[in-house]
Amino acid sequence: MPELPEVTTTVNGLNKTVVGRIISDVWADWARLIRDCSMDKFRLRVVGAKITNARRRAKNILIDLDNGDTILVHMKMTGHLLFGRWRSCDGKWIATTEGSLRNDPYNGHIRMMITFEDGAQLALSDLRRFAKVGIFRTDAEHNHAELSKLGPEPLEPAFTLLAFKECIVKKTSRSIKQVLLDQTRISGIGNIYADEMLFRSGIHPKSNPFAIPNKKLSLLYKTMRNILREGIEFGGDSMSDYRNILGERGSFQEKHLAYRRTGLKCLERGCGGKITRSVIGGRGSHFCLTHQMLYT
Structure with a gap:
C-alpha cells in the first residue's frame, strides 16, 4: 500500500x-x-x-x-x-x-x-x-x-519528540509495530517504513512500547523522520505496484535493510544475524533477531 x-x-x-x-x-x-x-x-x-x-x-x-x-x-x-x-x-x-x-x-x-x-x-x-x-x-x-x-503528521514541525513519545506510550496493549501502523496515533506510516525504522533503531517489532527506553524512543523518532524523508527523496517504493504520476518507478526499494529480505544476512554493521519474518497484528514483519532488542 x-x-x-x-x-x-x-x-x-x-x-x-x-x-x-x-x-x-x-x-x-x-x-x-x-x-x-x-x-x-x-x-x-x-x-x-x-x-x-x-x-x-x-x-x-x-x-x-x-x-x-x-x-x-x-x-x-x-x-x-x-x-x-x-x-x-x-x-x-x-x-x-x-x-x-x-x-x-x-x-x-x-x-x-x-x-x-x-x-x-x-x-x-x-x-x-x-x-x-x-x-x-x-x-x-x-x-x-x-x-x-487521523493522528498527527510525523514530518510536521509541530510533531516534536515529546508529542511522538506521548503517541507511542498512550494506553495500549499492542506492540510497537502495531502502534506505528495505527493511523489514529501517527498518520501515514505503513508496513514497509515501519519495518525499516524499527530495524535502523534496533527495536524488535514485538516490543512493548512502555518498556522501550527513552533513549531508544528518541532514536526511533529521529529515524522515523529520516526514513520518511528518504522515501520522498527516492520517489517512493516500487517493490510492488506503486508508480509516480508519470508512470515511473520509485527507488526506495533499493534501500531496504529489512523489508522482504527474509533469510538474508543482516546488513547492520558487526551484527552477523539474518532477517526473519513474523506476522504481527496480521501484518508480515521483517526484522533481525540479533541486533533488534525485544523490550517487554
Missing part, C-alpha cells in the same frame, strides 16, 4: 501537472469506485471545476477544486494516479505516447479517467480494485468521518 512518501510523491506530481486545469469529463469502469455519492452526482459536482491544489493527509490524496469541493483519493493496495493522454481501444485505455505509461503493465489497469478541457487526462490505475474516490465540501474537512480521526 502506498504510504506517506508515495502519497507525497504523487501529490507533488499533481501540483506540477493538473493544478489550473478545468475538468471536462469523468469516466469510471464501475460505480462502486465512488464512495460518497453516485457517479452521476460526482460528475455533476466536478465537471466545469478547476483544480486549485493537491495535498496529502495521512495516506489520502486531497484535490481541491475552485467550487469549494475536494476530491479524496485513497490508493489502497495497488492504486496510483497517472497524468498523460490516452485513447480508448476495444474497451481498454491505451497511452498515446511510448514510455512507462504505455509499456509498464502496472499502469494499464485504468479504473477511472478524468479528462481536462485541453485534452490532458488524470487516470487511476488499480489492479485489485481496492482504491476509493470520494468528494466532500472543503470547509467541512474537520467533520469528515475518516479524516477527522
Whole structure:
C-alpha cells in the first residue's frame, strides 16, 4: 500500500501537472469506485471545476477544486494516479505516447479517467480494485468521518519528540509495530517504513512500547523522520505496484535493510544475524533477531 512518501510523491506530481486545469469529463469502469455519492452526482459536482491544489493527509490524496469541493483519493493496495493522454481501444485505455505509461503493465489497469478541457487526462490505475474516490465540501474537512480521526503528521514541525513519545506510550496493549501502523496515533506510516525504522533503531517489532527506553524512543523518532524523508527523496517504493504520476518507478526499494529480505544476512554493521519474518497484528514483519532488542 502506498504510504506517506508515495502519497507525497504523487501529490507533488499533481501540483506540477493538473493544478489550473478545468475538468471536462469523468469516466469510471464501475460505480462502486465512488464512495460518497453516485457517479452521476460526482460528475455533476466536478465537471466545469478547476483544480486549485493537491495535498496529502495521512495516506489520502486531497484535490481541491475552485467550487469549494475536494476530491479524496485513497490508493489502497495497488492504486496510483497517472497524468498523460490516452485513447480508448476495444474497451481498454491505451497511452498515446511510448514510455512507462504505455509499456509498464502496472499502469494499464485504468479504473477511472478524468479528462481536462485541453485534452490532458488524470487516470487511476488499480489492479485489485481496492482504491476509493470520494468528494466532500472543503470547509467541512474537520467533520469528515475518516479524516477527522487521523493522528498527527510525523514530518510536521509541530510533531516534536515529546508529542511522538506521548503517541507511542498512550494506553495500549499492542506492540510497537502495531502502534506505528495505527493511523489514529501517527498518520501515514505503513508496513514497509515501519519495518525499516524499527530495524535502523534496533527495536524488535514485538516490543512493548512502555518498556522501550527513552533513549531508544528518541532514536526511533529521529529515524522515523529520516526514513520518511528518504522515501520522498527516492520517489517512493516500487517493490510492488506503486508508480509516480508519470508512470515511473520509485527507488526506495533499493534501500531496504529489512523489508522482504527474509533469510538474508543482516546488513547492520558487526551484527552477523539474518532477517526473519513474523506476522504481527496480521501484518508480515521483517526484522533481525540479533541486533533488534525485544523490550517487554
